[in-house]
Amino acid sequence: EFEATHGPLVSLCQVPFIMTTEAKVRILQGESNLQKRNEMRNSHLMAVYEGREDWSEFCELRVTRENLVQDAIDQVICRTQDMKKPLRVVFTTAGVEEEGLDEGGVTKEFFQLLVRQLFNADYGMFTYKEDSHTYWFN
Numbered sequence: 496e497f498e499a500t501h502g503p504l505v506s507l508c509q510v511p512f513i514m515t516t517e518a519k520v521r522i523l524q525g526e527s528n529l530q531k532r533n534e535m536r537n538s539h540l541m542a543v544y545e546g547r548e549d550w551s552e553f554c555e556l557r558v559t560r561e562n563l564v565q566d567a568i569d570q571v572i573c574r575t576q577d578m579k580k581p582l583r584v585v586f587t588t589a590g591v592e593e594e595g596l597d598e599g600g601v602t603k604e605f606f607q608l609l610v611r612q613l614f615n616a617d618y619g620m621f622t623y624k625e626d627s628h629t630y631w632f633n
Contacts, residue, residue, distance in 0.1 A: 534579040553583040558605070560586060564612050567605075 514522075535552045542550030554577035558566035571578075584605040586593040595601055613620050614630055621630040 530579050531581055534577075535581075538577070538580065551577075552580065554578060554580040555583045555585060556605070557585045557587055557592075559588065560608065563605075563608055564618070567609060 511519075539550055539552065542548075554574055556567060556570045556574075558570065582602055584602045586595075586601065586605075612618055616623065619633050622633045623630055
């Protein structure tokens with residue numbers, strides 16, 4: 496009956512009511528982890544094949560706190576090939592790396608600062624709608 500009304504079943508996305516939200520999240524996280532590992536392996540193999548020693552298993556963003564949004568944008572544009580690798584953030588001040596190991600805390604701080612700046616009314620990317628208590632693109 497499903498095929499008669501919807502065509503052949505190709506993906507579970509065609510029947511979203513079959514799985515719980517938690518199951519979908521676990522599937523997406525698992526797929527993401529597989530893609531990260533695969534990208535890390537492929538990147539390493541290409542570096543070995545090409546004789547490069549500048550290979551990194553991470554997508555490393557080097558940003559300053561003073562120019563966080565623009566630094567992040569500039570780094571992401573230059574690293575499109577690394578977007579599926581695990582993220583590592585390094586804060587720099589006057590060209591010197593801040594001390595700290597990125598075991599999740601530095602990356603978390605980066606996203607907290609990034610979101611705070613993006614949603615700041617002075618930045619102008621989003622506006623706050625009083626009537627609905629939501630932010631919307633400016």
